[in-house]
Amino acid sequence: MKILVCIKQVPDLESRFKLNAAGTWYSEQDLAWRMNEYDEYAVEQAVQLKEASGGELVVLSLGPERVREALKKALAMGADRGVHLQDDASFAKDPSQIAAAIAAYAKDEQFDVVFTGLQSQDRGSAQVGVLLAAALGLNAVTTIVDFSLAGSVATVKRELEGGVKAVVEVTLPALFTCQLGLNTPRYPTLPNIMKAKKKEIAALPVSVPEGRTTTLKTAYPEKKGGGLVLEGEVGALADQLLALLKEKTAVLR
Amino acid sequence: MKALLVAESRQGELLAASYEPLAFAQKLGAQSAMFLVGSRQSLPQFDGPLYFADAGAAGDYQPDLHKALLQQAIAKEQPDLVVFCHSSYGWDLAPRLAAALAAPQISEVIDIVEGGYLVPACNAKLRRTVAAKGPVTIVTLQAGAFSLSAPPAGSPQLEELSVAGADSGIRLTGYEAAEKGGVDLGKAEVIVSAGRGIGKPENLALIEALAKALHGEYGASRPVVDAGWADHSRQVGSTGQTVAPKLYVACGISGAIQHLAGMKKSDYIVAINTDKEAPIGEVADVLVVADLKQFVPALTAKLAK
Numbered sequence: 016m017k018i019l020v021c022i023k024q025v026p027d028l029e030s031r032f033k034l035n036a037a038g039t040w041y042s043e044q045d046l047a048w049r050m051n052e053y054d055e056y057a058v059e060q061a062v063q064l065k066e067a068s069g070g071e072l073v074v075l076s077l078g079p080e081r082v083r084e085a086l087k088k089a090l091a092m093g094a095d096r097g098v099h100l101q102d103d104a105s106f107a108k109d110p111s112q113i114a115a116a117i118a119a120y121a122k123d124e125q126f127d128v129v130f131t132g133l134q135s136q137d138r139g140s141a142q143v144g145v146l147l148a149a150a151l152g153l154n155a156v157t158t159i160v161d162f163s164l165a166g167s168v169a170t171v172k173r174e175l176e177g178g179v180k181a182v183v184e185v186t187l188p189a190l191f192t193c194q195l196g197l198n199t200p201r202y203p204t205l206p207n208i209m210k211a212k213k214k215e216i217a218a219l220p221v222s223v224p225e226g227r228t229t230t231l232k233t234a235y236p237e238k239k240g241g242g243l244v245l246e247g248e249v250g251a252l253a254d255q256l257l258a259l260l261k262e263k264t265a266v267l268r
Numbered sequence: 269m270k271a272l273l274v275a276e277s278r279q280g281e282l283l284a285a286s287y288e289p290l291a292f293a294q295k296l297g298a299q300s301a302m303f304l305v306g307s308r309q310s311l312p313q314f315d316g317p318l319y320f321a322d323a324g325a326a327g328d329y330q331p332d333l334h335k336a337l338l339q340q341a342i343a344k345e346q347p348d349l350v351v352f353c354h355s356s357y358g359w360d361l362a363p364r365l366a367a368a369l370a371a372p373q374i375s376e377v378i379d380i381v382e383g384g385y386l387v388p389a390c391n392a393k394l395r396r397t398v399a400a401k402g403p404v405t406i407v408t409l410q411a412g413a414f415s416l417s418a419p420p421a422g423s424p425q426l427e428e429l430s431v432a433g434a435d436s437g438i439r440l441t442g443y444e445a446a447e448k449g450g451v452d453l454g455k456a457e458v459i460v461s462a463g464r465g466i467g468k469p470e471n472l473a474l475i476e477a478l479a480k481a482l483h484g485e486y487g488a489s490r491p492v493v494d495a496g497w498a499d500h501s502r503q504v505g506s507t508g509q510t511v512a513p514k515l516y517v518a519c520g521i522s523g524a525i526q527h528l529a530g531m532k533k534s535d536y537i538v539a540i541n542t543d544k545e546a547p548i549g550e551v552a553d554v555l556v557v558a559d560l561k562q563f564v565p566a567l568t569a570k571l572a573k
Contacts, residue, residue, distance in 0.1 A: 028391050029522070031545060041394060110373070111366070134359075137390050140375040141354075142363040149367030154437040155331075157360045170441075174507055175278070175356045178446025178500060181329065184439045196494035227372030231383055231397040242549060246557045253567040256538065259554060264536045266458050266482060266515045267571075 016070030022054035024085040053132025062093035090211035091203030097216035114146035148190035271298040277306030291414035315422025330436035354408035372400035450501025458484025465520020505530035523548030
């Protein structure tokens with residue numbers, strides 16, 4: 016079994032975002048970076064599959080030098096080797112370009128299973144996994160919240176709206192995009208963090224086709240206004256809120 | 269401008285969200301046709317051509333087959349835009365079509381702006397304006413971002429699509445209904461919801477106590493349910509329950525789009541958050557900037573008096 020898991024490094028979403036000089040994306044200064052949350056579930060599922068079926072698990076990330084930190088975390092969670100697709104301007108690439116760059120690496124590697132997150136937390140296009148599968152000629156199933164494998168047939172559950180799940184069967188090789196709640200991502204242990212330091216991370220250049228979409232600008236949302244902001248000491252805040260609830264709602268009895 | 273609008277059906281029923289692409293097309297002033305794999309018994313009310321395949325033959329959702337059907341419709345209709353909902357159906361099918369047509373896709377559009385489409389980024393803390401180049405552009409629409417001002421009318425002219433030929437490597441074998449039990453939040457007049465900001469499961473008791481003091485129920489956001497701290501029946505959001513109580517109190521909930529989709533129709537929304545910039549502030553009538561671990565017990569104590 017040869018498994019690929021594709022991860023992205025994203026800023027902590029609790030950050031205060033500032034715009035870059037061109038006004039096309041956020042400025043990378045003063046941000047704390049972490050593994051995209053959806054991808055943590057993808058890594059965990061890949062590690063579990065490797066533990067059950069044996070084989071090799073490769074973790075891949077595209078971006079500037081900093082993404083090696085996310086790769087190291089995945090290696091410490093149990094991936095065997097890392098691939099860093101070097102791109103200092105990855106933020107300016109559209110999903111078709113990211114998928115093409117990953118496909119250029121993966122096409123000769125004959126992966127049986129590929130896991131990605133459902134979407135990134137910063138861009139959120141939910142396209143890269145499916146586009147990658149198409150480029151590699153793999154079946155793709157999105158939004159999985161349960162995964163099991165018998166022989167070469169995977170049975171997964173896709174999360175639909177309103178708590179409904181679809182049960183889907185697919186024959187490997189296949190790509191799966193992972194939804195939150197699929198599993199419980201492990202924390203790397205100290206011994207595994209130490210072991211991961213010795214694992215290989217190959218650095219490869221990327222070249223991508225022309226993009227299909229362009230970001231013209233990025234901006235802050237317009238404040239709708241109207242919403243009241245209360246700040247201060249907790250007791251006084253509680254009194255203020257109670258007064259508002261009495262005035263504006265009919266729920267206080 | 270010609271648009272092909274992708275409607276959705278599940279188990280023979282047209283989904284209400286199918287009209288959101290119609291609202292988008294109206295706003296854009298586009299000439300529209302619809303596309304549906306569904307049932308003849310549950311067709312959209314729409315005055316125009318409907319490219320239709322029977323789900324009995326095409327399957328509720330067999331991705332490769334539905335993609336092939338869409339390609340048939342596109343070949344006949346020659347649209348400039350193909351419009352999906354950003355749903356489990358749309359975000360799965362749209363990129364398959366984009367790959368097949370080598371077409372640009374713009375996901376989760378919330379508005380039409382000069383030069384392109386507006387999409388959220390970083391949990392709605394930022395907004396991008398995105399333009400596409402291609403003979404046909406594929407867009408998916410954020411749930412609830414577009415709605416019709418009046419109920420739709422009319423009956424569509426069916427253009428039948430042929431379902432023969434295409435094979436799907438992905439087989440839908442059945443559905444699992446939402447877990448029952450627990451609580452029906454739809455009936456609660458007051459909901460106090462816990463988000464990731466509660467920090468640890470023990471703090472759920474604070475939320476429960478406030479809900480009780482307000483004669484309501486407690487709910488939870490997705491991370492709290494995924495962590496196993498609350499039952500799935502308590503989950504508010506697009507993958508949980510959609511609620512519209514008289515009062516919704518969001519405690520330590522940043523306001524992910526999926527959560528907002530499930531609660532923004534509440535009559536009065538109070539958010540309690542340490543982050544003044546949290547996206548929940550966009551829908552809240554009142555944002556209390558405070559640590560919920562101190563504020564919630566203080567409020568509960570005053571309510572008890």
